[in-house]
Amino acid sequence: MTTFTTAQIPAMTGRTVVVTGANSGIGRTAARALAARGARVVLAVRDPAKGGAAAATMTGDVVVRRLDLADLASVRAFAEGLTEPIDVLINNAGLMMPPLGRTADGFELQFGTNHLGHFALTNLLLPRIRGRVVTVSSTGHRAGTIDFDDLNWERRPYRAFPAYAQSKLANLLFTAELHRRLTEAGSPVRATAAHPGLAATNLLGHLDHDRSLLHRLQTAVTNRLAQSDEDGALPTLYAAVADVPGGSYAGPGGFLEGRGAPKLVGRSKAARDDGAARRLWTVSEELTGVTFPLPAQRAR
Structure with missing residues (x-):
């Protein structure tokens, strides 16, 4: 088995790739490699x-x-301004455990940015996508549940990590349902997902003010064990260009998927719930006003 590195990225001349959140971290690294x-x-x-x-x-x-995933008007403007064919869309941008906040449209900030913004963007661009949609999730999805009665944390006391885990679980459910719909429509586009493992990025930069003992311990562990941005980006690149099936999920192959060469990995039972994936899709359409644009393929 060949270990995947950037050397395995095929020639991309003539192809267009869109990477959200590409100004830093694994998004910037993936964009640079492509x-x-x-x-x-x-x-x-x-x-x-x-x-x-x-x-x-x-x-x-x-x-x-410019694209602000926390503002659906910005998402629509971006999609309208990008008229060229797209070979790969990498839904990379994300927030991790900020204080309670709301998007421009009133959604809880992590769910609205990590899931709903990318949901709307993907469907708006889909008529122009001709290759692959890669959505970046997290091992944190394993702690996630989808609370359909309170997706936006309006009834419960807000807790940053459960809100993050919900958004990352939503990323995988979105990928599964997108794959199902693309297959039903007879589309050649593949939907895949990836996670970077433990990557030393600036995703937790908003917590720099937190000088608690727990935070200092978490920072020390992360800095010691985390992969570099270059290694953390490999699962995303693998999901974007390797010959992997639609609906697959890539991550590091090492201990607890924290680091190591990318491979296809498993996901939680909740992330394999087809009923929840379909329900989340319907709710996401209602919340964003954006629907799947491809008709189902008619039986011959």
């Missing part, structure tokens, strides 16, 4: 100045477009 192989890479970022700084570190055809 641009180096000849892809036209669109950095979809909330802050164009930071996106421009990231683009300046890359070689090849790299452009920056």
Whole structure:
């Protein structure tokens, strides 16, 4: 079995890749690797100045477009402004355990950004996607449950990690249902998912103010055990370009999927609940006003 590295990324000349949250971390690293192989890479970022700084570190055809996944108007504007065919969409951007916040449309910030924003973006772009949709989840999905009675944490006391875990579980349910719908529509597009393992990125940067003993311990453990951005991006790249089936989930192959070369990995029982995936899709359509754009293939 060949270990996947960036050397296994095929020539990408003539292909367009969109990467959300590509101004830092594994998103920036994945974008840089794909641009180096000849892809036209669109950095979809909330802050164009930071996106421009990231683009300046890359070689090849790299452009920056503003996208705020916490604002459905911004998602629609981005989709309307991107008219070219898209070969790979990488839904990478995400928030991890911020204080309670709301999106521009009133959704709990993590669910609204990590799931609903990407849900809307994918469906709006889908008529122009011709290759693959990769959505970045987390091992944290294993602690997640979908509370359909309170998706936006309006009735319960807010707890940052359970809210994060719910959003990451939603990413996998979204991937499963998108794969089912693409198959039913007879589409050649594949939906896959990935997680970076324990990657030393700035995802927890908003917690820098937290000087508690627990936080200092978590930071020390992360810094000692985490993969680099380069290694953390490999499962995403593997899910984006390797010959893997639709609906698959890639992650590091090492101890507890924390680090190591990418491979296809398992997911929680909750993430394999087809009924929950369909229900979440329906609710997500209602909340965002965005629907699956491809008709089902008629039986011949």
